[in-house]
Amino acid sequence: MRIILLGPPGSGKGTQAQLLVQRYGIVQLSTGEMLRAAVAAGTPVGLKAKEIMASGGLVPDEVVVGIISDRIDQPDARNGFILDGFPRTVPQAEALDELLRHKHLKLDAVIELRVNESALLNRVETRVAQMRERGEEVRVDDTPEVLTKRLASYRTQTEPLIHYYSERRKLSTIDGMMAIDEVTRAVHRQLLALGAVEPKTHARSAAKSAPAKKAKATKTATKKAAKKPAKAAKKAAKPAKTAKKAAKKAVKGAKKAAKKTAKKTVKKAAKKTVKKGSKKGPKKVTKKRAKR
Numbered sequence: 001m002r003i004i005l006l007g008p009p010g011s012g013k014g015t016q017a018q019l020l021v022q023r024y025g026i027v028q029l030s031t032g033e034m035l036r037a038a039v040a041a042g043t044p045v046g047l048k049a050k051e052i053m054a055s056g057g058l059v060p061d062e063v064v065v066g067i068i069s070d071r072i073d074q075p076d077a078r079n080g081f082i083l084d085g086f087p088r089t090v091p092q093a094e095a096l097d098e099l100l101r102h103k104h105l106k107l108d109a110v111i112e113l114r115v116n117e118s119a120l121l122n123r124v125e126t127r128v129a130q131m132r133e134r135g136e137e138v139r140v141d142d143t144p145e146v147l148t149k150r151l152a153s154y155r156t157q158t159e160p161l162i163h164y165y166s167e168r169r170k171l172s173t174i175d176g177m178m179a180i181d182e183v184t185r186a187v188h189r190q191l192l193a194l195g196a197v198e199p200k201t202h203a204r205s206a207a208k209s210a211p212a213k214k215a216k217a218t219k220t221a222t223k224k225a226a227k228k229p230a231k232a233a234k235k236a237a238k239p240a241k242t243a244k245k246a247a248k249k250a251v252k253g254a255k256k257a258a259k260k261t262a263k264k265t266v267k268k269a270a271k272k273t274v275k276k277g278s279k280k281g282p283k284k285v286t287k288k289r290a291k292r
């Protein structure tokens with residue numbers, strides 16, 4: 001899935017993008033984040049962008065188009081991406097169309113978060129105050145003065161994109177003034193309606209746990225299967241053992257039987273001898289006695 005989140009600074013694009021990342025397992029490509037990283041790293045792009053960003057202006061189109069084109073080619077973007085903060089001008093949108101065509105990729109939807117401008121200033125002031133309270137570093141362009149300039153550049157340079165994408169039947173507009181989770185639900189409904197996501201796509205945790213369960217089941221099955229041959233081998237070995245035992249038993253039995261038979265024969269023979277002897281004996285004695 002490839003989507004664009006469109007909206008003025010402070011409209012919640014970043015927040016929604018992160019939630020979409022968790023839900024659909026796609027990456028967030030934020031040109032603002034990439035440029036801030038370039039500034040922090042002191043790269044040539046960063047050096048070019050630093051002053052422009054601090055004053056609330058727009059970095060040249062060719063710079064951001066180059067960054068996005070390279071980023072889309074990264075393996076983690078293969079599954080899909082959310083463009084957050086790009087495109088910001090019509091030439092950037094045209095360049096994006098061109099590079100997507102060139103890469104044989106399709107744009108699924110453009111979601112516009114529509115917000116009330118005066119509410120945006122309040123949001124930014126609250127966010128800055130909260131960040132300061134937490135001791136976090138506040139962005140140099142997150143002050144009410146710079147925000148006013150960023151809003152002006154949104155109106156003149158970015159808002160024409162609403163018309164651009166609506167003409168191409170890509171635009172969906174959502175009320176960005178709703179609570180965060182309501183906006184998320186509305187975005188999901190919109191993506192469903194556009195066919196950009198499967199109806200069964202639930203929270204990512206569910207999608208994640210399903211393969212996890214499957215993997216567990218497979219693991220158990222594999223373990224069982226591994227145990228099976230062992231069991232079978234044991235079973236196969238059993239008859240051999242039994243046969244051995246039986247043979248031993250048979251031999252023992254035969255020996256016993258032979259012994260018994262021999263004993264019996266000996267006994268019988270002895271009995272016979274005794275009988276014969278007793279018959280003959282007295283006779284002999286009698287004979288001897290008779291002789292005497």
Ligand code: AMP
Pocket residue numbers: 009031032033035052053054056057058059060061064084085086087088092141150
């Ligand atoms: P953001 O975090 O999206 O509000 O962007 C912060 C700043 O980065 C903007 O005020 C611009 O100076 C610069 N910037 C980010 N994205 C773009 C873009 N697509 N085109 C030009 N400048 C940009």
